[in-house]
Amino acid sequence: xxxxxxxxxxQRAFGWAARDPSGVLSPFNFSRRENGDEDVTIKxxxxxxxxxxxxxxxxxWGIARYPIVPGHEIxxxxxxxxxxxSKFKEGDRVGVGVMVGSCRSCDYCNQQLENYCPKMTxxxxxxxxxxxxxxxxxxxxxxxxxxxxxxxxxxxxxxxxAPLLCAGVTVYSPMKYYGMADEPAGKHLGVVGLxxxxxxxxxxxxxxGLKVTVISHSPGKEGEAVGRxxxxxxxxxxxxxxxxxxxxxxxxxxxxxxxxxxxxxLLALLKTNGKLITLGLPDKPLELPIAPLVLGxxxxxxxxxxxxxxxxxxxxxxxxxxxTADVEVIPMDQVNVAMARxxxxxxxxxxxxxxxxxxxx
Amino acid sequence: xxxxxxxxxxxxxxxxLAARDQSGVLSPFNFSRRATGEKDxKFKxxxxxxxxxxxxxxxxxWGTSTYPLVPGHEIxxxxxxxxxxxEKFKVGDRVGVGCIVGSCRSCDNCSNSIENYCPKMIxxxxxTxxxxxxxxxxxxxxxxxxxxxxxxxxxxxxxxxxAPLLCAGITLYSPLRYYGLDKPGIHLGIVGLxxxxxxxxxxxxxxGAKVTVISTSPAKKxxxxxxxxxxxxxxxxxxxxxxxxxxxxxxxxxxxxxxxxxxxLIGLLKTHGKLVLVGAPEKPLELPVFPLLMxxxxxxxxxxxxxxxxxxxxxxxxxxxxTADIEVISAxxxxxxxxxxxxxxxxxxxxxxxxxxxxx
Numbered sequence: 116x117x118x119x120x121x122x123x124x125x126q127r128a129f130g131w132a133a134r135d136p137s138g139v140l141s142p143f144n145f146s147r148r149e150n151g152d153e154d155v156t157i158k159x160x161x162x163x164x165x166x167x168x169x170x171x172x173x174x175x176w177g178i179a180r181y182p183i184v185p186g187h188e189i190x191x192x193x194x195x196x197x198x199x200x201s202k203f204k205e206g207d208r209v210g211v212g213v214m215v216g217s218c219r220s221c222d223y224c225n226q227q228l229e230n231y232c233p234k235m236t237x238x239x240x241x242x243x244x245x246x247x248x249x250x251x252x253x254x255x256x257x258x259x260x261x262x263x264x265x266x267x268x269x270x271x272x273x274x275x276x277a278p279l280l281c282a283g284v285t286v287y288s289p290m291k292y293y294g295m296a297d298e299p300a301g302k303h304l305g306v307v308g309l310x311x312x313x314x315x316x317x318x319x320x321x322x323x324g325l326k327v328t329v330i331s332h333s334p335g336k337e338g339e340a341v342g343r344x345x346x347x348x349x350x351x352x353x354x355x356x357x358x359x360x361x362x363x364x365x366x367x368x369x370x371x372x373x374x375x376x377x378x379x380x381l382l383a384l385l386k387t388n389g390k391l392i393t394l395g396l397p398d399k400p401l402e403l404p405i406a407p408l409v410l411g412x413x414x415x416x417x418x419x420x421x422x423x424x425x426x427x428x429x430x431x432x433x434x435x436x437x438x439t440a441d442v443e444v445i446p447m448d449q450v451n452v453a454m455a456r457x458x459x460x461x462x463x464x465x466x467x468x469x470x471x472x473x474x475x476x
Numbered sequence: 477x478x479x480x481x482x483x484x485x486x487x488x489x490x491x492x493l494a495a496r497d498q499s500g501v502l503s504p505f506n507f508s509r510r511a512t513g514e515k516d517x518k519f520k521x522x523x524x525x526x527x528x529x530x531x532x533x534x535x536x537x538w539g540t541s542t543y544p545l546v547p548g549h550e551i552x553x554x555x556x557x558x559x560x561x562x563e564k565f566k567v568g569d570r571v572g573v574g575c576i577v578g579s580c581r582s583c584d585n586c587s588n589s590i591e592n593y594c595p596k597m598i599x600x601x602x603x604t605x606x607x608x609x610x611x612x613x614x615x616x617x618x619x620x621x622x623x624x625x626x627x628x629x630x631x632x633x634x635x636x637x638x639a640p641l642l643c644a645g646i647t648l649y650s651p652l653r654y655y656g657l658d659k660p661g662i663h664l665g666i667v668g669l670x671x672x673x674x675x676x677x678x679x680x681x682x683x684g685a686k687v688t689v690i691s692t693s694p695a696k697k698x699x700x701x702x703x704x705x706x707x708x709x710x711x712x713x714x715x716x717x718x719x720x721x722x723x724x725x726x727x728x729x730x731x732x733x734x735x736x737x738x739x740x741l742i743g744l745l746k747t748h749g750k751l752v753l754v755g756a757p758e759k760p761l762e763l764p765v766f767p768l769l770m771x772x773x774x775x776x777x778x779x780x781x782x783x784x785x786x787x788x789x790x791x792x793x794x795x796x797x798x799t800a801d802i803e804v805i806s807a808x809x810x811x812x813x814x815x816x817x818x819x820x821x822x823x824x825x826x827x828x829x830x831x832x833x834x835x836x
Contacts, residue, residue, distance in 0.1 A: 223747065231747045231748075231770075231771065231772060289772075292772070363595075378763075379760075387584075387585050387590065387593040388593075393765060393768065393769070394769070395765070396765060396766065396769065397765055400739070400762040400763055400764045400765065401762075401763045401765060402760040402761070402762065402763070403738075403760055403761050403762070403763035403775065404760040405753050405755075405756045405757050405760070405761060405777060406756045407777075408753060408775070408776060408777025409753060409754065409755075409756045409777035409778065409779045410593075410756075410777070410779055411593060411777070412590075412593060412654065412776070412777060412778050412779065413776065413777060414774045414775065414776030414777070415763065415768070415774065415775050415776070416768070416772070416773070416774035416775075417765065417767075417768030417769035417770070417771070417772055417773060417774075418769060418772050419769045419770055419772060
């Protein structure tokens with residue numbers, strides 16, 4: 116007889132899970148494995164709400180396995196570390212992002228690109244090596260192989276730093292890979308979408324030394340973009356005159372929009388040899404006009420989170436430059452309200468669940 | 477207002493073949509070339525390749541054609557006169573002109589030797605020159621061109637088989653270099669085995685790649701492997717073959733200009749793979765985003781190449797014995813050639829024997 120989530124593993128755990136594509140989250144008793152030799156057990160303090168959590172709980176990608184405990188922007192304190200663990204000890208401030216496992220032997224794993232390992236295990240929604248489902252950070256504890264845990268910089272606040280574990284590395288990795296940190300002086304980055312990913316991209320872009328323009332369909336976001344986040348400029352994407360005036364002015368564009376949207380105006384903003392990096396995961400294909408690519412030697416590229424070494428590097432970079440996310444902290448029992456607001460982009464710019472405080476009540 | 481009269485516009489009489497209207501039928505055309513300026517090179521045209529773009533343009537398929545239109549941008553010949561400030565060429569030199577005859581010479585792109593991406597780039601035909609006159613291409617007996625846009629054809633290359641390199645050759649060579657697909661040992665796919673594709677196979681093999689030709693026509697397999705040296709062949713409509721080849725290619729150069737699905741091509745790429753399009757389908761293509769993200773892949777474009785790179789490409793071709801596979805035709809065969817080209821009935825480029833067969 117199959118074991119239930121509660122009896123699958125020896126350590127009791129509690130969290131909030133979605134049971135079906137309605138996406139409604141509710142209390143869920145389950146269990147975590149015993150802390151192995153390579154593992155650390157983490158008491159979770161905060162967990163960021165990523166837009167992917169919303170896509171997952173509503174089965175928008177069609178691959179959901181319920182019940183789903185979302186959450187892959189996890190920060191907490193180590194309560195136990197296995198006998199082979201030298202990097203972490205009890206009391207350390209740590210983080211866990213989007214992955215909790217990979218094959219550790221393929222070319223990608225050997226190059227610290229665990230995120231491109233064909234056998235990568237997601238923090239939630241995957242099947243772990245022992246055949247059990249992985250459950251994420253909307254929960255009280257998590258047990259993770261030390262390789263997939265990062266040290267949280269002392270100077271970085273837990274709540275505002277948590278979203279960096281997904282949003283942060285998701286923009287940092289392609290910005291490095293596609294050359295945005297190489298000779299940034301005089302180079303111009305466009306950031307499409309001012310949400311969880313976009314607002315962090317603005318901060319990191321400025322820290323790299325780039326000129327940054329935010330491109331958004333909401334004119335109302337200009338004050339925030341320029342006044343608070345430090346962007347150099349703001350374009351309304353649906354205004355053809357503004358787009359035309361800025362045509363051929365950008366070296367790079369980071370496109371964080373996950374809904375289906377037009378690429379033609381964005382490609383027009385790029386200079387010759389410009390790069391449009393798309394990070395959102397729409398549920399349908401996008402339309403790609405080819406003439407602008409050919410006539411301007413432009414490219415569209417993708418990227419998927421980042422490897423473990425890079426995630427640590429990103430956290431240290433952000434700590435050095437005082438970069439955190441702009442967050443709205445909520446108690447766990449408000450998570451459904453937060454999801455409904457997230458669906459309407461009504462958040463500046465990431466919800467973070469105060470797990471420890473909620474559970475202590 | 478006196479309309480421009482092609483014969484009287486300029487002092488040097490010229491003769492060529494022009495399309496008069498969208499029927500695309502080419503017929504004898506008397507016109508004129510400018511006097512050789514200080515920086516100009518004048519040359520007798522010996523051969524001119526027929527590029528598929530010529531077919532699109534004579535029929536105004538891109539909506540940019542003006543008539544009369546003298547096509548031809550794979551032009552080779554022998555220098556007959558040079559201007560007083562010309563340094564690179566002298567009378568008797570074997571030279572070539574490709575797709576562009578002018579640019580602004582001062583923007584970032586021109587300064588970086590990528591004149592092909594200059595916003596004021598002047599096309600060899602159906603363009604407007606600095607003096608306001610229409611540019612006429614290489615289906616003609618004489619060309620006058622600014623030396624910056626003239627390349628030397630190495631002695632080791634036969635003129636007729638080298639002509640197509642001036643467009644087809646550079647169109648493949650440039651992206652192989654720019655996108656880093658020129659490293660020995662990489663596995664490269666080439667989609668389409670026509671004028672562009674067959675030259676692409678040769679360049680890629682010379683750069684040390686393992687080459688797979690991807691085509692809708694199973695009939696092309698034998699030629700691809702035995703004649704052009706490809707290592708393998710994939711029939712793109714064969715789902716099983718395509719599935720078995722998933723995740724095996726470091727890069728793909730896609731030469732197909734008809735609308736076609738790119739999702740299966742993205743699937744053929746390894747993680748970090750690159751799909752580069754050099755043909756421009758007239759409608760947008762569907763871009764599946766998941767595979768792009770999950771494999772950190774890119775889809776990019778490329779369009780001919782700059783002048784410095786065009787010379788480099790010719791020198792590389794000479795060193796590695798790369799020329800196009802051609803069918804040489806007489807000037808009066810050109811309309812038949814266009815009909816055959818439309819049906820893909822050529823192995824693999826027509827080249828007009830201008831010097832011997834094009835006379836007023």
